[in-house]
Amino acid sequence: AQQYENILVELRGRVGLVTLNRPKALNALNQATMNEIVAAVSDMDADPGVGAVVITGSEKAFAAGADIKEMASKGYMEMYAADWFRAWENLTRLRIPVIAAVSGFALGGGCELAMMCDFIIAGDNAKFGQPEINLGVIPGMGGSQRLTHAVGKAKAMDMILTGRFMDANEAERAGLVSRVVPAASVVEEALEAADVIASKSKPVAMVAKEAVNAAFETGLSQGVLFERRIFHSLFATEDQKEGMAAFTEKRQPEFKHR
Numbered sequence: 001a002q003q004y005e006n007i008l009v010e011l012r013g014r015v016g017l018v019t020l021n022r023p024k025a026l027n028a029l030n031q032a033t034m035n036e037i038v039a040a041v042s043d044m045d046a047d048p049g050v051g052a053v054v055i056t057g058s059e060k061a062f063a064a065g066a067d068i069k070e071m072a073s074k075g076y077m078e079m080y081a082a083d084w085f086r087a088w089e090n091l092t093r094l095r096i097p098v099i100a101a102v103s104g105f106a107l108g109g110g111c112e113l114a115m116m117c118d119f120i121i122a123g124d125n126a127k128f129g130q131p132e133i134n135l136g137v138i139p140g141m142g143g144s145q146r147l148t149h150a151v152g153k154a155k156a157m158d159m160i161l162t163g164r165f166m167d168a169n170e171a172e173r174a175g176l177v178s179r180v181v182p183a184a185s186v187v188e189e190a191l192e193a194a195d196v197i198a199s200k201s202k203p204v205a206m207v208a209k210e211a212v213n214a215a216f217e218t219g220l221s222q223g224v225l226f227e228r229r230i231f232h233s234l235f236a237t238e239d240q241k242e243g244m245a246a247f248t249e250k251r252q253p254e255f256k257h258r
């Protein structure tokens with residue numbers, strides 16, 4: 001397997017686990033870390049042996065943001081010419097389901113990375129925030145858009161304008177996270193969820209993700225049409241035949257395309 005400097009990468013059965021590993025910087029996301037995460041998850045996306053991915057950090061910090069020290073002295077032309085943060089877009093184009101397992105701080109780019117995943121499972125010690133305003137900037141990895149989609153205008157404005165943090169329970173109430181679990185079991189819980197996903201037909205999981213994501217980019221009637229056409233297309237697959245036959249025969253399905 002490829003060696004990385006800032007992340008640990010493992011395969012647990014059919015689940016890929018990416019663990020951010022810059023403990024001294026609370027997993028601050030420098031450019032090298034960004035490129036490694038994108039490369040590792042892209043490899044998993046292309047690997048037929050991987051059915052889902054979990055991205056996690058440490059118990060203290062999922063990630064405390066983009067690396068402030070790396071950016072601090074840059075000028076406009078440098079940021080523009082490098083199109084700083086653009087590589088993250090690659091992460092949002094992947095087809096494999098990706099779960100964020102968030103313990104501790106998920107701030108700035110950390111919160112934005114979690115929101116680029118398909119869903120977030122939070123430890124009860126999780127703290128989400130977009131505190132960029134305290135640094136004289138605004139979110140730059142999609143936070144002003146994805147947080148607003150996730151929790152609505154009122155809370156997004158509150159968080160982004162004041163820079164305050166949201167704890168795990170508020171994040172769950174607001175719809176930012178799908179589940180809150182004890183901090184010590186957040187990775188285990190995310191791996192279990194990923195394992196369930198990886199036991200399904202991979203192409204069906206991929207189109208399911210595509211259909212949900214269409215809700216963010218299309219109007220309702222176009223989105224519903226998109227969904228229905230995908231639904232129809234699945235009747236050309238062996239896994240639909242197997243899934244429905246297994247139900248009728250009262251047994252567990254054995255999906256071919258896992």
Ligand code: CAA
Pocket residue numbers: 024025026028029064065066067068069070105107108109110112131132135138139140141143
């Ligand atoms: N970038 C670079 N280094 C960071 C960092 C970051 N985002 N966050 C923490 N670190 C470093 C600290 O500088 C410190 O390093 P040193 O020991 O070398 O000084 C180390 O991690 C530990 O941090 P603290 O001593 O600050 O730990 P703490 O427990 O006292 O506080 C914290 C934790 C509240 C998370 C605090 O570290 C903090 O406020 N971090 C910055 C949070 C932030 O502003 N994030 C947004 C970044 S900008 C961004 O993300 C832009 C975007 O939209 C993409």
